[in-house]
Amino acid sequence: MIGGTNTGGALLMGQGFAxxxxxxxxxxxxxxxxxxxxxxxxxxGAGQAAAGFxxxxxxxxxxxxxxxxxxxxxxxxxxxxxxxxxxxxxxxTGADAFSYGSWTVTAP
Numbered sequence: 128m129i130g131g132t133n134t135g136g137a138l139l140m141g142q143g144f145a146x147x148x149x150x151x152x153x154x155x156x157x158x159x160x161x162x163x164x165x166x167x168x169x170x171x172g173a174g175q176a177a178a179g180f181x182x183x184x185x186x187x188x189x190x191x192x193x194x195x196x197x198x199x200x201x202x203x204x205x206x207x208x209x210x211x212x213x214x215x216x217x218x219x220t221g222a223d224a225f226s227y228g229s230w231t232v233t234a235p
Contacts, residue, residue, distance in 0.1 A: 139216065139217070139218060139219075140191070140215075140216070140217045140218075140219055140224065141214055141215065141216045141217075142214065142215050143202075143212060143213070143214045143215075144212050144213055144214070144215070144230065145211060145212040146210075146211055146212050146232060149210045149211045150208075150210045150211075150232070150234050150235075151210065151234065151235070152210055152235070153201065153207060153208060153209050153210050154179065154180070154181055154207050154208040154232075155206070155207045156197060156199075156205070156206030156207045158179055158180050158181065158207070158208075159180070159181040159182075159183070159199040159206065159207055159208050159213065160180070160181070160182050160183065160199070161183045161185065161193060161198035161199050161215070162182060162183065162184050162185065163185040163188045163226075164185070169182070170182030170184070172184070173228075173229050173231070174229070174231055175231060176231040176232055176233040177233060178233050178234070178235055179233065179234070179235035180232070180233060181199065181208050181213060181230065181231075181232040182230065182231050182232075183198065183199055183215065183228065183229075183230040184228045184229050184230065184231075185226050185227070185228040186227055186228040186229070187225070187226070187227055187228070188225070188226035188227075188228075189221075189223065189224060189225055189226075190219060190220045190221035190222065190223065190224035190225075191217040191218070191219060191220060191224050191225070191226050192217065192218050192220055193216070193217060193218075197216070198215055198216065198217060199213055199214075199215060200213065200214045200215070200216050201213065201214070202214060204216065208232070
């Protein structure tokens with residue numbers, strides 16, 4: 128879960144996650160997705176990810192928007208994931224902002 132409160136100023140919320148087994152290589156922004164109530168061919172549902180994809184499934188998200196157009200980021204704040212994990216980054220757009228859910232990654 129990631130959460131915070133924006134009461135008039137900009138608020139960036141961030142949380143890091145580590146893969147239990149590092150990937151052989153980083154994933155670029157076209158191979159990661161934050162899905163808020165939606166699915167894609169490569170991210171068909173919780174617990175599932177196509178080979179070479181990281182899928183972050185929001186069970187609930189309130190008053191958040193992806194920071195800098197990317198919710199899923201490398202340690203340097205660019206869209207994608209590092210071989211050893213990723214970071215979620217959101218802008219709080221209102222009071223009591225939060226997002227929680229699950230993620231799945233499948234090695235290429």
